[in-house]
Amino acid sequence: MTGITLPESEKAERVRPVRAVRLGPRSVVALVLVSAVGVAAFGWPLLAGPSFGTAHAADAPWLFGALLPLLVAVAVATIADAGLDAKAVAMLGVLAAVGAALRPLGAGTAGLEPMFFLMVLSGRVLGPGFGFVLGAVTMFASALLTGGVGPWMPFQMLSMAWFTMGAGLLPGPERLRGRAETALLAAYGAVASLLYGTVMNLYGWTIVPGLGSGISFVAGDPVHENLVRFLAYCLTTSLGWDLGRAALTVVLTLAVGPVLLRALRRATRRASFEARVTFEGPGGVRTPTGTWSSPKPDSRDAEV
Structure with a gap:
């Protein structure tokens, strides 16, 4: 029996990944700068010297908490300006709403948060x-929905933005498909879920008193001593929650990941995010860049 041969254009469409937003140089620079500030915001207790820790231990979390939402907003605006059209905004709104609605389903139960698997696949x-925009917007919408607005929200938004962006940086679908791709996403979801909890612990560790002096942050102490305390803090306070989040992400990714991946890819193909828009002017002159040019005017077009 002779197989059906697909046209080359359709083959390319099925293999080449479709991106709702193509990052330009400005967007990349904005993401790098925001990420650098984010690393400083989370890791200042381990990165700063003793003098900084002693003098600004009480000020740093609030300073970064005020700075991060502005920087995240700038990054989101830069990415949106680079090519987030109406179709991409609609897709963003739907996925953010679904993610925000999924998060409360497991809140308060061993760290089970089903929104994480959706962020990985999206x-x-x-x-x-x-992914960066979706992660930040979803966490913001979720905070509004659950009443979780507070100084921790900007840190959660940036962490989720990193989490979702990382899934988009994995090897492309032209290299991996089927079970291999699902296994890769499940593994990423597990590791990234644990890292999300660890990164968020860095925020809470410096402002929330520990369970004992052996796991509390001590401003001005050497980095290696604070690092040991931080690891003990994670093991004592949040490892169970992080493992529950990672396990649920793996289970949901393996169970419904292939179906949802096909649905999302079908939706992106139909949305034609990367299609070149052409407009036809009155005289039939067409331009491919979203603008149109009219034919040269004659004497009848002159103003009276």
């Missing part, structure tokens, strides 16, 4: 730029 299909 970032994978729609790319790192869209």
Whole structure:
């Protein structure tokens, strides 16, 4: 029996990943700068010297808490300006609403948060730029929905933006498909879920008193001593929650990941995010860049 041969254009469409947002140089620079400030915001207790820790231990979390939402907003605006059209905004709104609605389903139960698997799959299909925006917007919407607005929210937004963007940076679907791709996403979801909890612990560790002096942050102490305390803090306070989040992400990714990946890819193909828009002017002159040019005017077009 002779197989059906697909046209080359359709083959390319099925193999080449479709991105809702193509990152330009400005967007990349904005993401790098925001990420650098984010690393400083989370890691200042381990990165700063003793003098900084002693003098600004009480000020740093609040300073970064005020700075991060502005920087995240700038990054989101830069990415949106680079090519987040109406179709991408609609997709963003739907996925953010679903993610925000999924998060409360497991809140308060061993750290089970089903929104994480959706962020992994969405970032994978729609790319790192869209993933960064989706992660930040979803966490913001979730905080409004659950009443979780507070100084920790900007840190959660940036952490989730990193989480979703990382899925978009994994090897492309032209290299991996089927079970191999699902296994990769499940493994990423497990590791990234643990890292999300660890990174968020860095925020809470410095402002929330520890369970004992052996795991509390001590401003001005050597880095290696604070690092030992931090690891003990994670093991004591949040490891159970982080493992529950990672396990649920793996189970949901393996169970419904292939179906949802196909649905998302079908939606992105139909949305034609990367299609070149052409407009036809009155005289039939067409331009491919979203603008149109009219034919040269004659004497009848002159103003009276």
